[in-house]
Each structure stands twice: as structure tokens, then as C-alpha cells.
Amino acid sequence: MTTHQKNAPVSPPARRMSWNDPGVRAIAYQVIVLLLVAFAAWFLISNTLTNLAVRNITTGFDFLGREAGFAIGESAISYGPADSYGRAVFVGILNTLRVAVLGIVLATIFGTLLGIARLSKNFLLNKVASVYVEVMRNVPLLLQLFFWYALITENLPGPRNALNPLPGVFISNRGARIPGVDGPSLDWIFWGFALAIIASVVLANWARKRHEATGHMFPAGRIVLAMLIGFPIVGWLISGMALTFEVPELRGFNYTGGISMSPEFFALLAGLVIYTSAFVAEVVRSGVQSVNSGQWEAAGSLGLSRARVLRLVVLPQALRVIIPPMTSQYLNLTKNSSLAVAIGYPDIVSVVNTTLNQTGQAIEGILIIMAAYLTVSLSISIFMNWYNKRIALVER
Numbered sequence: 001m002t003t004h005q006k007n008a009p010v011s012p013p014a015r016r017m018s019w020n021d022p023g024v025r026a027i028a029y030q031v032i033v034l035l036l037v038a039f040a041a042w043f044l045i046s047n048t049l050t051n052l053a054v055r056n057i058t059t060g061f062d063f064l065g066r067e068a069g070f071a072i073g074e075s076a077i078s079y080g081p082a083d084s085y086g087r088a089v090f091v092g093i094l095n096t097l098r099v100a101v102l103g104i105v106l107a108t109i110f111g112t113l114l115g116i117a118r119l120s121k122n123f124l125l126n127k128v129a130s131v132y133v134e135v136m137r138n139v140p141l142l143l144q145l146f147f148w149y150a151l152i153t154e155n156l157p158g159p160r161n162a163l164n165p166l167p168g169v170f171i172s173n174r175g176a177r178i179p180g181v182d183g184p185s186l187d188w189i190f191w192g193f194a195l196a197i198i199a200s201v202v203l204a205n206w207a208r209k210r211h212e213a214t215g216h217m218f219p220a221g222r223i224v225l226a227m228l229i230g231f232p233i234v235g236w237l238i239s240g241m242a243l244t245f246e247v248p249e250l251r252g253f254n255y256t257g258g259i260s261m262s263p264e265f266f267a268l269l270a271g272l273v274i275y276t277s278a279f280v281a282e283v284v285r286s287g288v289q290s291v292n293s294g295q296w297e298a299a300g301s302l303g304l305s306r307a308r309v310l311r312l313v314v315l316p317q318a319l320r321v322i323i324p325p326m327t328s329q330y331l332n333l334t335k336n337s338s339l340a341v342a343i344g345y346p347d348i349v350s351v352v353n354t355t356l357n358q359t360g361q362a363i364e365g366i367l368i369i370m371a372a373y374l375t376v377s378l379s380i381s382i383f384m385n386w387y388n389k390r391i392a393l394v395e396r
Contacts (some may be wrong), residue, residue, distance in 0.1 A: 048363070063359045064089065070354055072346045074262050087357050092351030093372055099265065099347070100334045103272040107333060108326075110273060111280025116310065117283045129281070136278035144275055145159065149267035149343045159254050167340065168247045170255055173263065177248035180259035185239040192235030196227040203227075264345035276333045283329065287322035288314055319391055327384040331377050334360055336372070348372050 018024060052059055064086035071081050076094040079087060117129035134142075153173050157163065162172035166181040207218040236243060248258040291314050299309040340347040349369055356365035 008306055011310070026030035055292075059361075059363070061361075061364055063361050063364070064353075066359075068355070069358070072262070072351065073344070074265065074346065083360070088351050088355065089348070090347060090370060092348035094345040095345070095351075096334075096337055096340075096372070097376070099269055099272065099337050099340070099345070103235075103269055103276065103333050104330050105268070105336070106273045107276040107280055109278035109328070111283050111329075114229075114277060114281035115284025115288065118281060119288055125208075133281050136275055137282075139275075141271060141275045141336055142342060145271040145339055145343050148270045149263060152267055154261040159200050159250060162255070168258070170248055172255075173264065174254050175263050176261040177255045177258050178261075179209040179245065179247050180243055180257075181243050183243040185236050185241060185243040185308045188239035189232040189243075190235075192231040193228065196231035199227055199231075200224040240356055262345075264340070267343055268340045268345050272336060275336075276329055279332075280326065281328050283322055283325045284318075287318035287323075290321045291317045318389075320388075323384060325380060327388075330380050330384065334380065335373060336377055 019028075049059070058230065059235070065082075065084055068083055068085045069081050070088070072088060072091055074095070075091045076098060077091060079091050114129050114133065117125050120126050120129075120135065152175075156171065156173040159170075159172045159174050162170040164170055170177045202294045203220055203223060207220040210218055218253055238299050246257040249254040288310070295313055295317065296309055299313040300306070337347060338349045341350045341353065344350070351389045356362045359365075
């Protein structure tokens with residue numbers, strides 16, 4: 001036998017299909033589970049279609065184009081009973097988004113302050129924050145919504161005796177009214193502000209990359225501020241300055257004009273913020289405590305105050321621990337907004353419930369609600385995952 005023949009690689013024996021092979025068993029189990037899931041889906045769908053056909057119930061989403069015939073108490077866009085079911089559903093989605101976005105922002109601010117207060121060396125501040133967190137976390141959200149709604153509608157005076165804490169601001173059991181602006185230019189101002197936000201994000205990203213590459217700082221802050229102020233003004237000028245300032249006035253049994261906040265909206269927003277902020281406080285507290293105490297000591301040795309150490313040193317490091325559980329709280333707040341139907345706020349659940357009661361399209365209505373919440377939840381998750389990845393430590 002030659003040397004070349006001795007050193008030639010030996011090919012492995014052919015692999016046989018055997019149930020004793022873990023890889024074969026794993027593939028077989030997955031195929032069986034997939035077939036069972038497919039069979040269950042086919043059975044449910046076919047059974048549902050058969051039952052609908054027996055009862056002469058039509059399926060499909062054609063009903064969204066028909067006239068709704070019912071009013072909605074409050075809407076971010078123009079809506080009337082003569083509009084379609086599709087527009088009514090869109091109004092419900094906008095109402096849900098409005099309370100969810102405001103709730104997330106306010107709960108984040110209030111919860112962060114509470115979490116920091118729980119770490120305060122001031123005994124009274126620490127204990128008050130602790131009691132708040134423990135009480136609000138253990139009182140059901142639905143009960144809190146009922147409490148706030150009853151507090152507003154039963155303890156505040158009527159419109160004729162409305163509270164007037166500030167000029168042009170009126171608070172009664174019909175809700176709150178504050179001065180506002182209206183007119184065709186309002187849309188132009190909104191889109192100008194939205195364009196300014198997009199341009200600011202692009203500019204900030206470019207300035208950061210430029211600083212990393214050259215070491216030179218770019219005055220992005222002043223330019224961003226100028227765009228946030230200037231773009232809406234440009235939109236106002238282009239639209240012909242068609243903007244009117246409205247002050248609420250008492251007409252008949254209620255106030256008209258200005259910006260209104262219904263009791264249902266205020267009760268829902270207050271309940272969501274107060275309830276969720278207690279959980280956010282614990283997330284912030286645990287995130288801050290996860291930072292090594294040596295960071296506090298090192299920053300304090302440089303002469304920084306405790307507040308500046310927290311803001312400049314500790315919180316940026318704690319964000320990496322805070323963001324993942326904070327995402328769950330944002331998702332919980334958004335989904336908990338579906339309890340609005342209990343106090344009469346016209347969110348997506350309330351509007352679709354009215355729609356399916358009139359049309360009988362129960363399956364389609366449930367699918368619309370599921371799709372709406374799934375889209376919003378996935379959008380929040382995608383954004384928070386992107387932000388979490390952006391602030392993550394990068395190994396060199």
C-alpha cells in the first residue's frame with residue numbers, strides 16, 4: 001500500500017434513517033405537530049363556514065362600505081351617522097391610539113419619577129412612593145376606571161356652575177374645555193411639525209455619525225429647535241394663515257368651542273396612567289439598582305451632585321435593563337385600553353361591538369379588533385426592540 005493510499009481521507013459511512021436517530025425523531029415530531037395544527041385549522045374554518053351557511057349569515061367585509069347609522073360621542077376626525085362602518089371603525093382606532101399614546105408618555109414620565117422617589121434617601125418621599133406603588137398595583141384597573149368616572153360625573157358641578165381655574169378653562173361633569181385653534185391651516189401645521197420631526201431624526205443620526213468619524217460636534221440641537229418651530233410656521237403661511245382661536249362659551253346646557261376632553265376620556269386616561277405608572281416605577285427602580293454602586297461613588301468623587309450622577313451616569317446604563325420590561329408595560333397599557341367599553345369611551349372595541357350588533361358580522365368584527373391590537377402591539381415591539389438594540393453595548 002502506498003503512502004498516498006494510507007493518508008487518503010476515509011469517507012464516513014452512509015447515514016441510515018432510523019428511529020433511534022435523535023435528528024430523525026425531531027423532524028418526525030415537527031411534521032406530526034404541523035399536520036395536527038393544519039387539521040385543527042381546517043376543521044375550525046370548515047365547521048364555521050358550514051354553520052354560517054346553515055343560518056344564512058353572509059360573510060365578508062362588504063358591510064364596511066354601508067352606512068353606519070349611529071353616532072360616536074367623540075372623534076379625532078369628522079364623522080356622522082351617514083358615514084360608513086369603515087369610517088366608524090377608523091374613528092375607533094384613532095380614539096384607541098390617542099389614549100394609548102398619551103397614556104404611554106404620561107405613565108413613563110410619572111412612573112420614572114416614582115421609581116426615582118423610591119430610591120430617595122428622604123424617608124417621607126420614599127415611603128409615600130412605596131405606598132402608592134403597592135396600593136395601585138394591587139387594585140384592579142377596572143375598579144380604578146369606575147372610581148375616576150364616578151368622581152368626575154357625580155362630584156363635579158354642572159356646566160352652568162363649572163369650575164374656572166384659568167381664563168378660558170372650564171371643568172364640569174360634562175368634561176373639560178380649554179381654548180384651542182381650528183381652521184384649514186391646522187392640517188398644514190400638523191404636517192409641518194411631522195416633517196420637522198422626521199428631519200430632526202435624520203439630522204441627529206447624521207450628526208452622531210459625523211462626530212464618531214471626525215470628533216467634531218455639530219450644533220444639531222439649535223437646528224432641530226429651529227425646524228420644530230419654523231416648519232409649522234411655514235405650513236401656516238402657505239395655507240393662507242386660515243386659523244381661528246376659539247374660547248369655550250356656554251350655550252344651552254353645555255360649552256361649545258375650543259378643545260374638549262370628555263369625562264370618559266379623562267377617566268380612562270387617568271386610570272391607565274395611575275395604574276401603569278406603578279409598574280413602570282418598579283421597572284425603573286430595579287434598573288437603577290442594577291447599576292454597580294461603584295458608578296455612584298466614581299461619579300461622586302468627581303464632584304457631581306447626586307441628581308447629575310443619576311441623569312448622566314446611572315440612568316444611561318440602567319436603560320439597558322429598563323427597556324425590555326418597559327416594552328411589556330407599554331403593551332399592557334395599550335391592551336388594557338380595551339376596558340374603555342366599561343365606561344362608555346368609544347374605542348375600537350366599543351365601536352366594533354356596536355357594528356357587529358347591527359350587522360351580525362361577529363367573526364369579521366372580532367378579526368378587526370384582533371388585527372388592530374396586533375398591529376399596534378407589533379409596532380410598539382418593533383420600535384422598542386430597535387431602540388434597545390441601538391443603546392446596547394457594542395463589544396470591540
